[in-house]
Amino acid sequence: MFSALRDVFRLPDLKSKILFVLGILFVFRLGAHIPTPGVDAKAMASLFEQGGVLGLFDLFAGGALRRFSIFALGVTPYINASIVMQLLAVVVPAIEKMQKEGEEGRRKITQYTRVLAILFATIQAVGMVLWLKSMNIIYVSGVSVLVAVITLVAGSIAVMWLGEMISDHGIGNGISLLIFAGIVVRVPESVVRTFVLLRAGEMNFLTLIIAGVIMIVVIAGCIILQEGQRRLPVRYAKRVIGNKIYGGQSTFIPLRVNSAGVIPIIFASSVLLFPSTIARFFSASFAQTISKVLSPSSPIYMILYVLLIIFFTYFYTAVVFNPIEVANNLKKYGGFIPGIRPGRPTADYIERVLSRVTLGGAIFLAVIALLPSLLTQMLGITTFYFGGTAVLIVVGVALETVQQIEAQLLMRHYEGLVRRKGKAGGILRL
Numbered sequence: 001m002f003s004a005l006r007d008v009f010r011l012p013d014l015k016s017k018i019l020f021v022l023g024i025l026f027v028f029r030l031g032a033h034i035p036t037p038g039v040d041a042k043a044m045a046s047l048f049e050q051g052g053v054l055g056l057f058d059l060f061a062g063g064a065l066r067r068f069s070i071f072a073l074g075v076t077p078y079i080n081a082s083i084v085m086q087l088l089a090v091v092v093p094a095i096e097k098m099q100k101e102g103e104e105g106r107r108k109i110t111q112y113t114r115v116l117a118i119l120f121a122t123i124q125a126v127g128m129v130l131w132l133k134s135m136n137i138i139y140v141s142g143v144s145v146l147v148a149v150i151t152l153v154a155g156s157i158a159v160m161w162l163g164e165m166i167s168d169h170g171i172g173n174g175i176s177l178l179i180f181a182g183i184v185v186r187v188p189e190s191v192v193r194t195f196v197l198l199r200a201g202e203m204n205f206l207t208l209i210i211a212g213v214i215m216i217v218v219i220a221g222c223i224i225l226q227e228g229q230r231r232l233p234v235r236y237a238k239r240v241i242g243n244k245i246y247g248g249q250s251t252f253i254p255l256r257v258n259s260a261g262v263i264p265i266i267f268a269s270s271v272l273l274f275p276s277t278i279a280r281f282f283s284a285s286f287a288q289t290i291s292k293v294l295s296p297s298s299p300i301y302m303i304l305y306v307l308l309i310i311f312f313t314y315f316y317t318a319v320v321f322n323p324i325e326v327a328n329n330l331k332k333y334g335g336f337i338p339g340i341r342p343g344r345p346t347a348d349y350i351e352r353v354l355s356r357v358t359l360g361g362a363i364f365l366a367v368i369a370l371l372p373s374l375l376t377q378m379l380g381i382t383t384f385y386f387g388g389t390a391v392l393i394v395v396g397v398a399l400e401t402v403q404q405i406e407a408q409l410l411m412r413h414y415e416g417l418v419r420r421k422g423k424a425g426g427i428l429r430l
Contacts, residue, residue, distance in 0.1 A: 014171075014408050021170035024162050025181045031071040031158065032064035032182075036151050038144030039068045043137040062182020068132075070155035073121055074182070075175050078160045081116035083263070085109060090319055114160065121156035125149045171408070172401040180397040183390045214371075215391075221368050222395040228257035230357045232350065237334045253337075255354050257361035259321055262392045264312035264362070265369045268305055302374075306366040313362035314355075323350040368392065 009015045035041060045066065058065040061074030089095045095112075098105035129148045132138045138148060159178065166174030197203040231252040275294055293300050327347035329335075336342050340349045368391070 008405060008409070011408070014405070017170050021166055021172070021177065024166050024170065024174075025177070028071065028159065028162055028178055028181060029062070029185060031155065032062050032069050033067065034070050036068050036070055036072060037147050038138050039132070039148065040137050041067065043135075044068050044132075047135070047137065062178070062185060064182075070151050071159050072128075073124055073152050073156040073159075075159055075163060075178055077121035077124060077156050078113070078117040078163070078175060080120050081113045084116060085113050086319060117160055118153070118157060121153045122149075125152035125156075128152070171404050172397070176393075176397045176400070179393055183394055218368060218371065218391055219395060221364070222392050223399070225258045225361065225364055225368065226392075226396050226399055228361070230255040230257070230353060232337055232353065234330065234335050234337055237336070251335075253326065253350070255321075255350075255357050257357055258313075258365060259358070259361075260313045260316035260365075261396060263316050264309045264365060265392065267312045268308035268369075271308060272301060272304055302370060305370060309366040309369060310359075310362040313365060314358055317354070317358050321354065323347045323354060326350060365392075 008018065061072060061076065064071040064074055085095065089099055095109065098108050101108075126149055129138060129145055129152070133145060138144060160175075163174030163178050166172065166177055168174075170177075194203065194208065198205065198208060231254055234251050234253055236249055236251075272294055275290055292298065294304075295301060324347045327343060327350060330337075330346060331342040337346055337349065340346050
């Protein structure tokens with residue numbers, strides 16, 4: 001492992017990419033601590049103590065929203081724009097056609113995503129600033145409101161640019177790494193607070209050990225969920241073209257257990273937390289009932305949370321994976337699944353298998369999302385939070401980044417960062 005890490009810094013281009021990423025992350029964290037003009041920081045902090053959907057948004061902003069810094073919106077507008085563009089590709093033929101145009105089409109979609117992200121950032125900034133002004137968190141001044149809106153939008157554009165710079169000139173997906181950094185940066189502070197309480201006798205050592213074991217189990221479950229796949233065998237018929245024989249090889253179609261990633265958890269959390277958050281600002285009995293029923297500790301909330309995660313998992317999987325298109329491509333290039341006729345029967349078979357695999361993945365995803373929060377409340381741990389959303393993001397981004405670094409090492413005949421066991425029982429060095 002240590003020799004592999006040493007090999008990473010032996011390659012000048014890979015070393016420069018990693019240092020570039022670290023530099024961008026430093027700028028991102030620096031901007032997260034620069035406050036927006038005209039905001040009462042103490043009143044903003046007390047608002048976050050009430051909980052609600054703001055905590056989820058602050059997760060993606062890396063704590064910048066809690067401080068209401070210039071990067072308070074974080075990558076949320078860009079994520080929303082990306083999701084909208086993916087959904088539009090299903091219903092708008094022109095966007096679907098652009099996806100199939102190669103590099104030029106992807107460049108156009110990226111440009112449209114940027115414009116849509118700026119639009120979302122403007123709407124979110126105006127709505128958030130006016131809302132905070134009504135709560136006297138922003139100093140009452142027309143100039144202050146305008147300056148705050150411009151600052152937030154400019155900060156969101158800067159974060160989007162930093163993410164794209166990482167994707168273009170660094171290692172890994174830039175937006176994902178920014179979210180990753182925002183989550184991981186809270187770990188040292190949480191660890192220090194935990195040991196302070198432990199030394200003061202306010203936390204049981206046995207409870208801390210149980211929490212550590214649970215965290216390891218959750219991380220292992222996230223890795224299994226991210227890497228798990230069902231492989232459908234595919235064979236290609238032999239074709240004679242001139243004096244050469246093409247085809248005849250065997251391969252497989254990988255059906256991922258969790259094709260939707262962390263998107264179902266984000267959607268489900270937003271849908272359920274939004275009504276309860278809005279209800280907190282009304283004194284009517286009906287609003288208080290909604291806030292109580294949809295609180296994260298409520299049984300009704302947990303049941304709806306699980307059902308929504310399963311629903312959004314199926315929905316997003318249907319968006320990103322088209323069995324009919326896969327079956328048509330197999331038929332076009334002479335491929336077939338053994339025992340299944342090409343064409344429509346192959347599409348039906350793939351859809352049936354994908355539905356079963358997705359059900360298992362959706363249930364597993366719901367358990368991982370719900371179990372840490374339940375056990376945290378049962379154990380009474382308040383110094384750190386290892387909810388499913390944060391763990392899935394951290395594990396997914398870490399695995400993707402390591403895989404890209406390994407690919408760079410393999411291209412230059414170095415061993416990878418991780419050793420895997422080969423089929424013959426030996427060690428296959430990657």
